[in-house]
Amino acid sequence: MVTIGKVVRVFDELYPPDLAESWDAVGLVCGDPSTDVQKVYFCVDVVAATVDEALDWGADLIVAHHPLLLRGVTAIPTTTPKGRTLHRLIRAGVGLFVAHTNADSALPGVSDALAARLDLQDLRPLSPRPKQPFHGIGRIGTLPTPLRLARLAELAAKALPATPGGIRYTGDPDRLVRTVAVSGGAGDSYLGDATRAGVDAFLTADLRHHPASEHTEAGGPALLDVAHWATEQPWLVQAATALTTGLRNATVETFVSDLVTDPWTNAVVPVRQL
Template identity: 40%
Template sequence: MPTLSELVDLLHGWYPPATADSWDAVGLVAGDPGQEVTKVLFAVDPVLPVAREAAEWGAELLVVHHPLFLKAVHGVPRTTPKGRTLGVLQDAGCALLAAHTNADQAVGGVSEALATSLGLSDLRPIAARSNARLDKLTTYVPAADADPVRQALGRAGAGVIGDYDSASFSSAGEGRFRPLAGANPTIGEVGELEVVDEVRIECVLPRAARPRVVAALLDAHPYEEPAYDVVELADPGTAQTGSGRIGTVEETTLGRFAQHVARTLPATAQGVRVAGDPDRPVRRVAVCGGAGDFLLDDVRRGDADVYVTSDLRHHPASEFLEHAAGGDGPALVDVSHWAAEWTWLPVVARRVADTLGATVDTRVSTIRTDPWTALHTGEER
């Protein structure tokens, strides 16, 4: 049987915690990494009914989308909702893991699952995000010392492009400098202008490796005060990960598409709210699982006919529609936060089952943890 640590590594491989937003709290919340896991329950919210379901089923791991401890707490007594939830899990020997914004943006993640469930094809992120953030380092070295410096940069992690390493570009030129009093120049004399045949070396490096690569450069460079610069490279926009998804459906109308959304997602008291002409054509659809008003500007600048997301606030939605009306921009479909994100659970449960086979049982919680329980329009008497 796999251990909890192995399950965590598997899930983190698909949804790396390093890709979560800086404010988020993801990863293993509680549990013994050495414990064997035979049953995994998947749910959107770490709430008491879900914890009880995990305990009664005998799950050793509960994987949730929303973190239990998104904000700091000073204690978890069982007189509090978080304490009661965690207490039930601990009594049952069930670990807890959260995959939140790291799962939102990933391939096979929340927004992609929502898009796929609604029948979108040819998917791409609304706002692409490359996990391979790169810098470019440029330095100037006496020609005789260029090879040792290039080798030192390569050993420190610079110069890797795809399946190639030791990648760099060099060009010849002249370096000019005058050592001042107090200097201890490798080449030249204090007070004398010096001209040196130098090589300009350029190479890319992972941004996370910047301190290590710069330290290697300073250690290997023969000059007392080497010249160098590091610039951050722009995201090329070719990444398959990122916020939201946009894709294509068979041409329909906004009214019929909204009915399709309502039939596809789990039923909730909120239902599906629509802003736009029900007869307008719909072919390009943008979606974002969870609260998606942070992408409104990106969606408006794109080619979507409609944007499906949750928790749209009055003023941002109103302003968005005013802009859209001027240029025949997208309509809006607002759905339950819980229902949109629930679509990811069968996807991740299936990935675990397909990877681990019969060694682990997986189960998706069908408890509706949407906080709203009824909708009254004022028409009922």
């Protein structure tokens, strides 16, 4: 029989806690390590909709990418969304485990799954960790065949989970792209890394106006801005597969959620008047 503790040990090998950023909160959030586990549910965000789905499915453990409790708290009353969520999980006897920036930096990790969707080859970290050069945030890779920027954007839109906001990009649509950097989640703090790496394009999420504008004015790589959730959801399949492999002779049932938990639920594309 598999226990929560055994699942945690597998994930700690796959995504070592010491790879997490100092500000992060990863690991077991709630649950008894000795509790038996038959069903493990994977999601990006621990929100009401994903908890509903997990409980309806009969999950014993939720594995999430984003921490439920990233900042310190002194109370978790049910009058708050996070308090309600945590109380629901505890009452249902469902554990919660988080792998966040440790999964971002691990090999393979979040950005490897993202790079695989674009079929990038010869991967290396975008921002390598000191003294651990094979680990780090983001990945740089080469496309099997060079593509025009507009075609790359179309490919990304088809390859990644769909969200109402779609994909935005900046740069000459006819620019030829051979090398691409990707980073799951918010990535504008790695614009400098992408420029120094000399890649042709950088795909990430949550690009802010001023950093993106200044980057473009300086002639940096073309930018593709994707919904945050869409850049990280591909990792869930990778993590679920890695768990079943890591358990070796033991087995659990896994469920990978494709519920879109991006906060932007609608978009309007303006129609230009002729």
